[in-house]
Amino acid sequence: MTRQRLGVCYYPEHWPEWRWTQDAARMKEIGLGLVRIGEFAWSRLEPSPGAYAFEWLSRAIDVLHGAGLDVVLGAPTATAPKWLVDRMPDMIPLDAQGRPRKFGSRRHYCFSHEGYARECDRIVTRLAEAFGTHPGVVAWQTDNEYGCHDTVESYSPAARDAFRHWCAQKYGSIDALNAAWGNVFWSMELRGFDEIEPPNLTVTEANPSHRLDFQRFSSDQVAAFNRRQTEIIRRHAPGRAILHNFMGSFTAFDHYKVSQDLDAAAWDSYPLGFLERSPRSNAFKARYMRVGDPDYQAFHHDLYRACGRGRWWVMEQQPGPVNWAPWNPAPAQGAVRLWTHEAFACGAETVSFFRWRQAPFAQEQMHEALLLPDSQPNEAFHVVASVARELETLDAHVATARAPVALVFDYESDWAWTIQPQGRDFSYFELVLDIYRALRRAGLSIDIAPPTAEGVRDRRLVLAPGLFCANDDLVEALRNSGAVVLLGPRSGSRTPDFHIPANLPPGAFQELVDLKIRRVESLRPGATIAMKDEKLGAFEKWREFALIGEDAAVALETADGEAALTQSGRFFYLSGWPDETLADHIVRRLCQMAGIGTMLLPRDIRVRDNGDLRYVFNYGDVAADISAIADGRSPLLGESLLSPCGVAVFKNAT
Numbered sequence: 001m002t003r004q005r006l007g008v009c010y011y012p013e014h015w016p017e018w019r020w021t022q023d024a025a026r027m028k029e030i031g032l033g034l035v036r037i038g039e040f041a042w043s044r045l046e047p048s049p050g051a052y053a054f055e056w057l058s059r060a061i062d063v064l065h066g067a068g069l070d071v072v073l074g075a076p077t078a079t080a081p082k083w084l085v086d087r088m089p090d091m092i093p094l095d096a097q098g099r100p101r102k103f104g105s106r107r108h109y110c111f112s113h114e115g116y117a118r119e120c121d122r123i124v125t126r127l128a129e130a131f132g133t134h135p136g137v138v139a140w141q142t143d144n145e146y147g148c149h150d151t152v153e154s155y156s157p158a159a160r161d162a163f164r165h166w167c168a169q170k171y172g173s174i175d176a177l178n179a180a181w182g183n184v185f186w187s188m189e190l191r192g193f194d195e196i197e198p199p200n201l202t203v204t205e206a207n208p209s210h211r212l213d214f215q216r217f218s219s220d221q222v223a224a225f226n227r228r229q230t231e232i233i234r235r236h237a238p239g240r241a242i243l244h245n246f247m248g249s250f251t252a253f254d255h256y257k258v259s260q261d262l263d264a265a266a267w268d269s270y271p272l273g274f275l276e277r278s279p280r281s282n283a284f285k286a287r288y289m290r291v292g293d294p295d296y297q298a299f300h301h302d303l304y305r306a307c308g309r310g311r312w313w314v315m316e317q318q319p320g321p322v323n324w325a326p327w328n329p330a331p332a333q334g335a336v337r338l339w340t341h342e343a344f345a346c347g348a349e350t351v352s353f354f355r356w357r358q359a360p361f362a363q364e365q366m367h368e369a370l371l372l373p374d375s376q377p378n379e380a381f382h383v384v385a386s387v388a389r390e391l392e393t394l395d396a397h398v399a400t401a402r403a404p405v406a407l408v409f410d411y412e413s414d415w416a417w418t419i420q421p422q423g424r425d426f427s428y429f430e431l432v433l434d435i436y437r438a439l440r441r442a443g444l445s446i447d448i449a450p451p452t453a454e455g456v457r458d459r460r461l462v463l464a465p466g467l468f469c470a471n472d473d474l475v476e477a478l479r480n481s482g483a484v485v486l487l488g489p490r491s492g493s494r495t496p497d498f499h500i501p502a503n504l505p506p507g508a509f510q511e512l513v514d515l516k517i518r519r520v521e522s523l524r525p526g527a528t529i530a531m532k533d534e535k536l537g538a539f540e541k542w543r544e545f546a547l548i549g550e551d552a553a554v555a556l557e558t559a560d561g562e563a564a565l566t567q568s569g570r571f572f573y574l575s576g577w578p579d580e581t582l583a584d585h586i587v588r589r590l591c592q593m594a595g596i597g598t599m600l601l602p603r604d605i606r607v608r609d610n611g612d613l614r615y616v617f618n619y620g621d622v623a624a625d626i627s628a629i630a631d632g633r634s635p636l637l638g639e640s641l642l643s644p645c646g647v648a649v650f651k652n653a654t
Contacts, residue, residue, distance in 0.1 A: 002398040004344045004391055006384060007034030007072070007352030008370065009316060012060040013044045014359060019375075020060055023356060024067035030381065031388020034350055035064050036315065038127075039074025039144045040106070043081040046123060054130050065136025072243075072315075072352075073137050075127065075229055077120040078144040079106045084119060091116040093154035096200040101151065105363065106144075110154040111221040112162035117228060124232045132237030139241040141315070142229040145268065146222050146244065152252035153218045155198045166217045168193045180497040181209040208419045209498040215415040219253035223261070230261040245315035246307070248274045248300055251414040251429060255307045256450045264349065265308030268316035271297050271339055273325035279430060287621075290332035291645055294606055294619035295437045297339060301346035302436075302448040303409060306455075310400045314343045316354035319380030320368025328366070334645030336383045338617055341647045344391075345608040345615035347400035353384060394636055394649060399611030403447040404596055406483075407436055408464035410451045416468035416494060423522025425541055428466045431489075431577060435465055438583035442591065443599025443629075445609045453477035460484065461594040465574065467491045470501075470508035478512060478571075484594040486586070487513060488574040489542050490520075512571040514549030515563070521545075529576065530559040537582025539564065544575040556586075599629065605642070609652060616648040 008027060012020055027035065038045075038057060046052055061071050085091065085103045093101045093110040101108050109116050131137050146152070153159075171177040174192055183189045188207060190196060199206035199214050230242050241263040246255055248267065259265050271292025275285055278293065288294065304312045319336055321328040343351045359365050360373040370381040409432055417428040439446050449455030449462075451474050456462045462478065463486045470492035478485050492506030501507035505517040521543050523529070528538040539558070546563045548554060555572065556565035565586065566573045570593070578586060591598050599607065604620030607629060616638070618624050627640045630650055638648030 002349055004348070004396055004398060005033045005350045006031055006340075006388055006391070007036065007350050008032050008384075009036045009352060009355040010064075011040070011355070011359075012037060013041050013056070015357070017056070017059070020063045021067075024064050024069060027069060027356070028067045030385035031391075032069065032384065034070045034072060034138070034352060035356075036072040036074060036141060036352055037061075037064075039076060039141055040079045042076035042079055042123060045076060045127070046081065048083060049087070052126060054127075058130070061131065061134060061136050065134070069136075070138040071134075071136045072139040072141055073127065073131055074141040075120070075124045075143055075233075077109075077124065077142075077229070080109055080116070080119070084116075088113070088115050088119075090156065090158065092156070093151060093159070094156045095150070096153065096155060098155060098201060105149075107149050107151045109151075110156045110158050111152070111218070111225050112154060112156070112159040114158070117225060120225075121228055121232060124229050125236070128233050128236035132233070132240070137237070137240065139243060140233045140237060141266070142226050142233075142242065142244045142262075144245060145247055146226070146258070147250060147252045148247060150252075152222060153214070155200045159218075159221075160196075160198050162221065163198060163214060163217050164193045164196045166220065167196055167213065170213070181207055181213075182497075182499065183207070208416075211419045212412075212415055212498050215252070215419075216412070219257065219411070222253040223257045226258050227261045241311075243313060243315070246304060248296070249278070249429060251411055251418075254411040255304070256411070259307040259309070262308065264311035264313060265304040266313040266315035267300055267304045268354070269297055269300065269314050269339065269343070270316070270318040270322055270325075271335075272318060272329055272331060273322045276325040276327050279425070279427070288619065289329050291335045291338065291619050294604060294617075295433070295440050298342060298346060298440065298606065298608070299433055299436050299448070301343055301348065302407075302446055305347050305400060306409075306448045306450060310347070312348060313350040313352065314348055315350075315352050317343070317351050319353050319370055319383075320378060321366070322368070323364055323366035332621075332645050334643070334647075336380050337387055338619075338645050338647055340383075340387050341390075341615065341649075342606075342608065342617055344396065344398075345610050345613075345617075347398060347610060349398050353380060390637060394613075396613060397611070399613075401611065402458060403445050404460040404594075405439060405444050405591075406447045406449040406456055406459045406462050407432065407439065408451050408455060408462065408467065409448050410467055413466055413468040416498065417466065417490065420498075421522075422520065423524075423541060425525065426522060426577075431466050434578070434580075434583060435463055435587075438578075438580070438587040439463075440606055441584060441601065442587050443601050443607045444591070444596070445607070456481050456483065460596055461590055462486070463590075464491060465489065468494045469496050470506060472508055475508045475511055484570045484572075484590050485512065486572045486574060486590060489544055489576050491573070493517065506573065509573075510549075513566055513568045513573040514551035515566050515573055516547045516549070517544045517575070518547050519545040528579065531564060531582065532557040532559050532561075534559070535581075536585050537579050539576030539582070540579050541577040543577075546573070546575050601629075602626075605629075612652050614650045614652050616642060616650070618642040618644060618646045620644060
């Protein structure tokens with residue numbers, strides 16, 4: 001079994017070489033076992049074209065390995081050096097306004113530029129040949145944070161030409177593309193694939209079918225770029241795990257597809273920064289300012305566990321105030337410890353902190369680290385040492401059992417409703433996250449799943465809000481699953497070509513729930529549609545009007561007499577965006593039907609079962625009595641009166 005590990009991100013090129021040995025010894029001393037290096041070092045690895053300088057990296061790896069630390073080596077392709085940009089200036093991506101994303105920070109490349117891709121092949125090949133079999137290098141990271149700073153979509157000539165080729169491969173004939181895109185509308189018909197342009201700088205909104213295909217194309221370019229690196233690394237570094245570090249609330253490419261070429265998924269977890277950037281209310285942000293959203297991190301843990309097919313890491317864990325959010329508060333005492341244990345509770349193999357020492361220069365100098373710039377310990381240094389000791393005491397191993405509850409998340413649906421939100425605040429990501437919150441408030445451990453037959457197999461409850469297209473294979477899998485299923489709102493409301501289905505929404509999902517959606521409305525902030533029984537809650541943001549068929553019944557009604565929840569046997573359709581009260585009611589109702597037990601938890605308490613352990617987390621600022629959750633068992637970690645930001649771990653009841 002795989003043991004849970006702690007790691008750190010380290011930049012030996014930032015520090016004098018005499019420090020490396022001291023740093024490695026201190027890392028090992030506080031319980032770190034793994035170090036990520038190299039992902040931004042291209043200018044030091046190849047200072048001028050073809051002049052490789054790998055000796056310093058070799059010495060750094062030897063120092064770390066000699067101290068008993070394993071190394072994750074990053075491909076440096078997110079930061080092309082200036083000489084390379086000057087040699088091929090058209091490798092620079094153009095944003096949606098046609099402006100170049102210039103050299104001077106990072107991610108200044110277009111995924112569709114073949115010349116740049118070949119340069120990446122070259123440097124990755126050289127690195128893999130040099131270090132692929134080094135005993136200290138146990139894993140590799142491709143690139144860094146694909147798409148960060150809105151860099152998935154490029155509107156450059158290289159992207160335009162690649163998009164034309166992609167469309168030709170998909171449609172075969174321009175007539176087929178014109179039909180799929182509905183180009184007869186507004187006289188948008190094209191005579192050939194060479195007339196296709198990227199969907200930017202149009203006078204008003206671009207054709208949604210065109211935009212969706214451009215997003216699909218852009219996502220495929222990320223996957224192809226990543227695949228080139230993984231194929232090279234596998235050839236020269238057999239047996240080493242390959243990962244990529246994804247981000248939070250980031251959906252511009254299909255992470256499931258990119259992960260197919262990885263051995264494990266990873267993501268960069270910054271709870272306080274993400275909270276400040278979120279659309280949550282000011283009151284919510286003030287309440288959780290120093291500990292983070294109680295459900296946001298866990299949602300991404302579960303999402304990237306799905307991407308990694310059970311294997312996943314936190315590659316970057318926030319250790320203190322960051323530098324990039326609108327406001328950057330310090331974590332509460334215990335928050336970093338809580339985040340770390342929760343990642344392990346969700347099945348993480350490794351939690352790696354960003355970074356070892358705070359940089360005294362450049363863009364991230366306000367980003368805290370385990371050490372201050374003068375090498376003195378910062379708060380998180382001591383937290384890491386404490387967590388390392390707790391992991392030894394728990395003797396916990398990585399465990400990821402298949403959950404009976406699956407919440408479906410689909411990247412194409414996010415693209416579709418970003419393209420056509422119909423209401424300014426409609427967000428597919430936030431809709432799914434709101435349902436996830438209700439599941440967590442009920443004390444459930446959840447799997448997030450792709451919209452595939454495998455994703456819904458062997459479940460007792462499947463929830464799939466907002467799926468834009470009713471895939472026939474998914475419909476059949478849900479029909480045969482035996483699970484209680486919740487669909488809607490907006491489920492099945494478009495075809496793959498972004499047309500309204502001929503038989504009206506929810507399209508093929510009508511085979512599961514006998515209803516048709518005849519009208520939708522988006523609701524401005526503050527407007528709600530109450531349920532007939534007002535204590536059950538209300539719809540907000542979005543509501544649909546349904547025609548109910550003979551094989552369906554209204555399970556829940558709005559105050560104005562419309563169907564809110566429609567039922568056909570074990571299949572349900574929710575006709576709006578539920579507020580917190582309604583979401584809680586529906587989740588508990590469906591769990592009861594599916595034979596799944598729920599809990600009544602204190603407001604800020606969250607529970608996660610992992611193997612033979614039950615973890616309990618207190619996101620609140622007051623102590624909480626969790627003796628009912630303990631059910632008479634003595635904690636292996638923590639107390640039954642759980643302190644603010646506290647963590648308790650119990651043996652699960654057999």
